Amino acid sequence: MKKKLLSVLLSAAMLTGILAGCGNDTTTAPATDAPAAETPAAEETPAAETPAAEEETPAADDAAEAAPAADEGKVLNIYCWNEEFKSRITDHYPDYTEIDATSGTIGDVSVKWNITPNADNAYQNNLDETLLKQADAAADDKIDLFLIEADYALKYVDSEYTMPVADLGITDADLSKQYQYTKDVVTDSNGVLKGVSWQGCPGVLFYNREAAKEVFGTDDPAEIQNYVKDWDTFNATAATLKDAGYNIMSSVNDSYRVYSNNVSKKWVNDNMITIDDNIMKWVDDSKVLVDGGMTGTHDLWSDDWSKGFYPEGKVFAYFGPAWLVNFSMAADTEGSIGNQGGWGATEGPQGFFWGGTWICAATGTDNASLVKDIMLKMTTDDTIMKEIVVADDDFVNNSTVMDAMAQDTSYSSKILGGQNPLGMYANGVSSLDLSNLSSYDQGCNEEFQHAMKNYFEGTATKEEALDLFYKAVVEKYPELSY
Amino acid sequence: MKKKSKAVRYNKWGYIFLLPFIIVYVIFQLIPMFTTIYNSFFENYMSGLKQIGPNFVGLKNYNSLFSQGDIWVYTKNTLVLWIMCFVPQIILSLLLGAWFSDTRLRLKGQRFFKTVIYLPNLIMASAFSMLFFTLFSDGGPINSLLIQIGFISEPYKFLSNTGSARGLIAGMNCLMWFGNTTILLMAGMMGIDTSLFEASEVDGATATQVFFKITLPLLRPILIYVMITSLIGGLQLFDVPQILTNGTGDPMRTTMTLIMFLNKHLFSKNYGMAGALSVLLFIITAVLSLIIFKVTGNDKRKG
Numbered sequence A: 001m002k003k004k005l006l007s008v009l010l011s012a013a014m015l016t017g018i019l020a021g022c023g024n025d026t027t028t029a030p031a032t033d034a035p036a037a038e039t040p041a042a043e044e045t046p047a048a049e050t051p052a053a054e055e056e057t058p059a060a061d062d063a064a065e066a067a068p069a070a071d072e073g074k075v076l077n078i079y080c081w082n083e084e085f086k087s088r089i090t091d092h093y094p095d096y097t098e099i100d101a102t103s104g105t106i107g108d109v110s111v112k113w114n115i116t117p118n119a120d121n122a123y124q125n126n127l128d129e130t131l132l133k134q135a136d137a138a139a140d141d142k143i144d145l146f147l148i149e150a151d152y153a154l155k156y157v158d159s160e161y162t163m164p165v166a167d168l169g170i171t172d173a174d175l176s177k178q179y180q181y182t183k184d185v186v187t188d189s190n191g192v193l194k195g196v197s198w199q200g201c202p203g204v205l206f207y208n209r210e211a212a213k214e215v216f217g218t219d220d221p222a223e224i225q226n227y228v229k230d231w232d233t234f235n236a237t238a239a240t241l242k243d244a245g246y247n248i249m250s251s252v253n254d255s256y257r258v259y260s261n262n263v264s265k266k267w268v269n270d271n272m273i274t275i276d277d278n279i280m281k282w283v284d285d286s287k288v289l290v291d292g293g294m295t296g297t298h299d300l301w302s303d304d305w306s307k308g309f310y311p312e313g314k315v316f317a318y319f320g321p322a323w324l325v326n327f328s329m330a331a332d333t334e335g336s337i338g339n340q341g342g343w344g345a346t347e348g349p350q351g352f353f354w355g356g357t358w359i360c361a362a363t364g365t366d367n368a369s370l371v372k373d374i375m376l377k378m379t380t381d382d383t384i385m386k387e388i389v390v391a392d393d394d395f396v397n398n399s400t401v402m403d404a405m406a407q408d409t410s411y412s413s414k415i416l417g418g419q420n421p422l423g424m425y426a427n428g429v430s431s432l433d434l435s436n437l438s439s440y441d442q443g444c445n446e447e448f449q450h451a452m453k454n455y456f457e458g459t460a461t462k463e464e465a466l467d468l469f470y471k472a473v474v475e476k477y478p479e480l481s482y
Numbered sequence B: 001m002k003k004k005s006k007a008v009r010y011n012k013w014g015y016i017f018l019l020p021f022i023i024v025y026v027i028f029q030l031i032p033m034f035t036t037i038y039n040s041f042f043e044n045y046m047s048g049l050k051q052i053g054p055n056f057v058g059l060k061n062y063n064s065l066f067s068q069g070d071i072w073v074y075t076k077n078t079l080v081l082w083i084m085c086f087v088p089q090i091i092l093s094l095l096l097g098a099w100f101s102d103t104r105l106r107l108k109g110q111r112f113f114k115t116v117i118y119l120p121n122l123i124m125a126s127a128f129s130m131l132f133f134t135l136f137s138d139g140g141p142i143n144s145l146l147i148q149i150g151f152i153s154e155p156y157k158f159l160s161n162t163g164s165a166r167g168l169i170a171g172m173n174c175l176m177w178f179g180n181t182t183i184l185l186m187a188g189m190m191g192i193d194t195s196l197f198e199a200s201e202v203d204g205a206t207a208t209q210v211f212f213k214i215t216l217p218l219l220r221p222i223l224i225y226v227m228i229t230s231l232i233g234g235l236q237l238f239d240v241p242q243i244l245t246n247g248t249g250d251p252m253r254t255t256m257t258l259i260m261f262l263n264k265h266l267f268s269k270n271y272g273m274a275g276a277l278s279v280l281l282f283i284i285t286a287v288l289s290l291i292i293f294k295v296t297g298n299d300k301r302k303g
Helices: A002-019 A036-044 A046-062 A084-092 A119-132 A150-157 A180-185 A209-216 A221-227 A231-243 A253-260 A277-291 A303-309 A322-328 A368-380 A382-392 A399-407 A422-430 A441-456 A462-476 B011-039 B060-068 B070-101 B110-122 B125-135 B141-148 B162-190 B194-202 B207-235 B239-244 B258-264 B271-295
Strands: A075-080 A096-100 A103-106 A109-115 A145-148 A202-208 A247-249 A315-321 A343-346 A358-361 B042-047 B050-056
Touching: A002 B011, A075 A084, A075 A119, A084 A096, A084 A109, A084 A368, A084 A382, A119 A150, A145 A150, A150 A358, A150 A441, A202 A209, A202 A322, A202 A422, A209 A221, A209 A231, A209 A315, A209 A343, A221 A231, A221 A343, A231 A247, A231 A277, A253 A277, A253 A315, A253 A441, A277 A441, A303 A315, A315 A322, A358 A368, A368 A382, A382 A399, A399 A422, A441 A462, A462 B258, B011 B042, B011 B271, B042 B271, B050 B271, B060 B070, B060 B271, B070 B110, B070 B162, B070 B207, B070 B258, B070 B271, B110 B162, B125 B141, B125 B162, B125 B239, B162 B207, B162 B239, B194 B207, B207 B271, B239 B258, B258 B271
Parallel strands: A075 A109, A075 A145, A247 A315
Antiparallel strands: A096 A103, A103 A109, A145 A358, A202 A315, A202 A343, B042 B050
């Protein structure tokens, strides 16, 4: 009798345990998680799991608070991959009040931040999934605003999921001070502008002042520029530096963007993969550098790559935008070159950009006027943008502000040994031409660098490496051919 | 209640307690398996935000898998990696298992060592490969060490040479799994009737003879089990090479395993090609398991 009662109890508990998983899709019950072999474990825990599952349910429901009917929605959903935009809004958008890490309010509209890190394409996967369901989502669950990066901008811009900024009521005159390249990136194939950015990321060449003095007898940016003014000179300089014990760059991947931003055709034309001459020039130039022991083949951001942030790394220069030298090159660490103000900035062989974030309005947003206001305030308002430069060391997307700051002798960068690089950035950015972006850039650029690494390291011939590149791209984008 | 039969029948409880397994198995294994096979006949992927398909294309996915020919390269890679890992692993495990289960040796601190050899398995494979990635990077500690003791003059690019890259992957896997195998084999060895060992001792058999004439033959069922599970695990090798080579399978995809190849199709959510590849993988696994089953002569079903 007791045994029977016990069995009934146990099996009832077990069944509740299993079924708890079916209730709602936000919680994962033990049974759904456990691989088949581990199922017995699920029997022991149902009692503990069931209440837990129930507790989480109300929390999930909170997201769908009843919204009052007004012509504008009461919830602004923002999708992004890090805290950057959030902190810009918190610090510089006038009406924003922060509640906690993932929410805030603007007036009577509550702002919900959906932050998914970029790693392993997670941000895009999440965004894609939500955007595809956008049409059927409740008004308050719709994405109102999301951020994108240049490498995959066209994937979103060239789709119906982003709204033309003109439809929000933003005119060309409003955006007149923005740099042309920031508009090129988010202009779709029909010439319609679909996003805006508050920052520009023109890149320059940061060189090690100590090394420059040692090898060339000067660390004056204008003098150094003569040694790196075009690629032939750059490569000749590499040999000089090699004799002095320095690598001209940490890795061949450092210069990749400089070449790939200056192409004359797109990666993909009519679904055919084509490799631009300037990119093949990168391959040939880099092969010479690697074979001559003048640079390495490390991946960007790897430990080996970052060694040159310190004097012992014996790296002469890095290509990068303002944020690289300000935030990523160990300037806070005692003993690094940046910490001693040991970097100098010069224009380098060709203009390029790296990074940057664009704001897009999602089609179907129920907060159009608020989105418009955020876009205008954050990307066109002179006062706010100047604040951003001063407070956050960003290079803002506003030629008036930047030109004024470039003239300002009181502004100088400690990391760059007292140099004011803004004029140089501004020059670089105005000459950029990005009309040759395609929606396949992210995959093509990544796979190209991966494949060529084999050629540089001598494990494959150039043809084999190119074959590998084509193969990898077709895996990513099955509709392409070569 | 009293009037009912005194014998309480418990078999139905057995079925009820089997339910969780059956339900989980059907939902998460059986149904996905059939939908995978179904999906493999369709062209179905995402191009950016656009869904292409599903269009029925018959065997086109299989066709392109074979016509590219890469599948055999990856199969070979996977098997090479498995053999490189399995052979040293089984030797090591047999040796350790024999020592641990040998009552005459009276090894001290057995419990300690049994725990220690199992420990590498407790580390997440991803963390383990990150560790090795750092250790064996071009400017990593191993290279500095080798240069300092004068063994080499230039950093050796471990991850850019086929042999060393494969060796690292196989070595890591071996290190992670030999403890597990040792424990399985030891369990098998301890299940062997000790009177057999005693009898052989009386007959004057040497330790080697005992091992090869008694332990090994009687261990066969466990060995087969170990081999099949290891083979299936080996075919699904993914996390270690994926993280060690950053998903590229460098150098020149010589460390690209079948599952890493499968993962490549995830980027575009290419269910068709991924489905076809999965079905192939299923067939390869089944065939290999059958071969091992036959070759090791277990078809008498003695258990």
